[in-house]
Amino acid sequence: FFFFFFFFFAPKTPKPLKCGLYWVGRVKALMISHHKKSEDMVSLEAMGAGHFLFASESVGEGHPDKLCDQLSDAVLDAYLSQDPQSKVVCDITAKGNLIMAFGEIKSKANVSIEQVIRQTIRDIGYNSKEKGLDWEKCSVIVNVDIQRLKPDADHEEEKHSATQGIVFGYATDEWDKESLFPLTHYLATQLCLRLTELRRSKELIWLRPDCKTQVAIEYSKNNNVIKPLRVFNVLVSTQHEKFVGQEDIKKTVIERVIKKVIPAELLDDKTVYYVNPSGSFNTGGPTADAGLTGRKIVVDSYGGWAPHGGSAYSGKDPGKVSRCAAYYCRYVAKSLVAAGLCHRVKMQAVYVPGSERPKSIFVDSFGTAKEGLSDHKLLQIVLKNFDFRISSMIEELNLRRPIYKLSLIHICRCRRYAVCRSRWSPYH
Numbered sequence: 001f002f003f004f005f006f007f008f009f010a011p012k013t014p015k016p017l018k019c020g021l022y023w024v025g026r027v028k029a030l031m032i033s034h035h036k037k038s039e040d041m042v043s044l045e046a047m048g049a050g051h052f053l054f055a056s057e058s059v060g061e062g063h064p065d066k067l068c069d070q071l072s073d074a075v076l077d078a079y080l081s082q083d084p085q086s087k088v089v090c091d092i093t094a095k096g097n098l099i100m101a102f103g104e105i106k107s108k109a110n111v112s113i114e115q116v117i118r119q120t121i122r123d124i125g126y127n128s129k130e131k132g133l134d135w136e137k138c139s140v141i142v143n144v145d146i147q148r149l150k151p152d153a154d155h156e157e158e159k160h161s162a163t164q165g166i167v168f169g170y171a172t173d174e175w176d177k178e179s180l181f182p183l184t185h186y187l188a189t190q191l192c193l194r195l196t197e198l199r200r201s202k203e204l205i206w207l208r209p210d211c212k213t214q215v216a217i218e219y220s221k222n223n224n225v226i227k228p229l230r231v232f233n234v235l236v237s238t239q240h241e242k243f244v245g246q247e248d249i250k251k252t253v254i255e256r257v258i259k260k261v262i263p264a265e266l267l268d269d270k271t272v273y274y275v276n277p278s279g280s281f282n283t284g285g286p287t288a289d290a291g292l293t294g295r296k297i298v299v300d301s302y303g304g305w306a307p308h309g310g311s312a313y314s315g316k317d318p319g320k321v322s323r324c325a326a327y328y329c330r331y332v333a334k335s336l337v338a339a340g341l342c343h344r345v346k347m348q349a350v351y352v353p354g355s356e357r358p359k360s361i362f363v364d365s366f367g368t369a370k371e372g373l374s375d376h377k378l379l380q381i382v383l384k385n386f387d388f389r390i391s392s393m394i395e396e397l398n399l400r401r402p403i404y405k406l407s408l409i410h411i412c413r414c415r416r417y418a419v420c421r422s423r424w425s426p427y428h
Helices: 002-009 015-040 064-082 113-124 183-200 246-261 321-338 375-385 390-397 404-408
Strands: 051-059 087-095 098-107 139-148 165-172 207-222 225-240 272-275 344-351 360-364
Touching: 051 183, 051 225, 064 087, 064 098, 064 113, 064 404, 098 113, 113 139, 165 321, 183 207, 183 225, 183 246, 225 246, 246 272, 321 344, 321 375, 321 390, 360 375
Parallel strands: 098 139, 225 272
Antiparallel strands: 051 207, 087 098, 165 344, 207 225, 344 360
């Protein structure tokens, strides 16, 4: 006690002890820091048994990676609108005021890729270098191998997988009986959508295109069934004009974005709000960070609730298994939950080059299968009622439409086609 009293309160410290005093001060600072950290974790430590936290994130249409996803799918849609049988693989990278497109395309369509790219950037809202990108003045490099087919040429029928692929599907009834989508990711995407709506309608003139959100929810788990209880914390980082202050941004985002999206019963006095915690966010898009197609695959799927096969969806025609089979697995998973066979389910399908059907299918209901059913029985139901051939999946979900750019914005791509078949019975 005397040792610490002397070093902390003595008015004068002898030179030989300066080094010792320095390290004692460091220890004291670490003790204070640890104490503050403990205070921040009080609500986490106070959670009851059987409760857990899970968080998901999403990004807005102006995020550099999501910008590239939309550019890739805008090119795909342009080709599909003229030739539904087009074979397309188009990736985009962006940095500063430079956009580069590369890939391979085989189609009867005649498309100006540069024009599609510029129009899409304009639609997103990037009209100046100060914001992050200028649709008129940016440099666009197109390095795509294009094989133009004659108008009377026939496309080869999509029968076999050209590449290997592992895809996953997921569905849960944790909070509703329609979307059957994880609540954390649903709310995160809806926050981005709300920001976009307020910007496009000019209700908030200081909003800019780039944004990112994150929602953490406290769940209960009882007999393997999970239920959301409350929102633990919310993060919103949004690009903005220079004339608006951070206090005004925080107040407006909480009242007009967060509280308009998240149901009031999920918010309480312990919910923590983080709005632009890093401070000013004036420059966004590819000027702030490089963008690349396919780098937001978790945002594009289930927000971390299910694995991902690793292959991007964007810029690929529906003949690629990494796209059509991913949609189909979501479709199958949603059908199982919608039919009341389980509360949540994850499934996997695996394809190899040259295969017509998947070489393996895996179903996991997390122990929530209806009484009398097991994961093995659910798998038998899937094999009996669903056709995983590429041509069948494309036809059943009507995937050769120019719909992919829209499917990227603020909702999971796989949700768009996940409608349970009205005539389907799990036992027929």
